Amino acid sequence: MKGQRVVEVVMVLYKGPRLLALTKTPPHLQFNKFVLTGYRPVSTAQECLRSLFYMHNELGNIYTHGIPLVLFLVLLPFSIPWMEVESVWICIVHYIACLCPTIGSVIYHVFMNHVGGEHVYDTLLSFDMFGVCLVNTLGALPIIYITLLCYPTMQQTAMLTYILLSAYGIYCATTARTNVLRLQAFIWQALFRFSLFLFRVYGSGVGSPHSLRLFIIMDSLAVVGGLVNIIQIPERFSPGLFDNWGNSHQIMHVMVICSIVYLHWGTLEDLAWIKSYQCPME
Template structure:
């Protein structure tokens, strides 16, 4: 077997049990493989190919069919969810800092509260037993950010006027991506048609990438605004 041909792919019912998490993806499953064979799957088409190349952290999708079986899969999934939570946590810290720029005591309390909520979210995410429960793990962080956005909208919080729109777009994209993923759209309506391309998980990846881009743009707007701003009592 060379790098570009790959092994014979499996259908859903013959795939490893721990990989049978989307019954609407019917074909294209990689067989149980060594780590070298998992790496080879970077170079031939299968139903995780698109997920690998649209994911910021490729290890989960690349090695999910490793011969270590379900224990390896569960470990990879936990690390993957930890990475998602880390992005959520670190990405929000500049938002908290700038929104509460003129309220140092409240800013410190908010930072601590968000970090504690994020720690709880990590625990929920890595121990969740379904995609729905994983999505729910991020609810408290999202609600916390929404409160910050409301402070900005009412004028009580600080920050660039432009960044608020970017941050709202960020969270909307992330939410829609999560809902698409747990709804299994569009493959739910045409099982087998989206096995390789444009299935719900790939769409979620793309929407999350866009969400992170909006976070980046919003942060840049805030940092530019910060250079010329001073709190009233300074």
């Protein structure tokens, strides 16, 4: 009898509420007109958490960042050379940078249909975008530090400039009302990083000879993922077919995770390189 009771509880948990069509959802949740079904009803915080265990059109978005979040949280510390690097802050900000976008994304997608309505939704979206801004900000600081390693004054100026530029980008991203404006908020940060890559290739910037390619792939994946999310493909070509799996937002999620992995690989290359590098004497 006890085993039967457990089965009944599990069945109730997994059954979930009746899902809604696009036209039956609140207006602030109708941001992809090509995803037609599978919307969760307005829910309490507890009901939002229950949605982790039944199928709906946000489940893929939750787990494509939720699973990597757990893996990053547990596995990344073992691959970061904490005790081998003189500037330990690089390791700390890099680890935080890798976690930030997944934390914000999971919380946003789990609770986006909260009974608090549009106000709660906007707050969660801003928190999600804040996480994306942090990976752009914190993730680039080790790149700036190592690229300008032999120019301390320029190095400090560049890091301060990038932080101020990022603060403006955070404001733009968290207050933007469309996906296009959110993507545009990161343009100046991307151009700044690109100038660093050019300085490594054509100037006197330093760094591992293997990391630059990884960083370029990192930024390329992030940009392409953002564009896919804006264009809303493949669901644009077959509305309703990709409601639960394979839609543009999930593709963007996967590309963001791949981008973070390349950031991690590139940073590890630089950290291994910096241990044996000495700037030339003037």
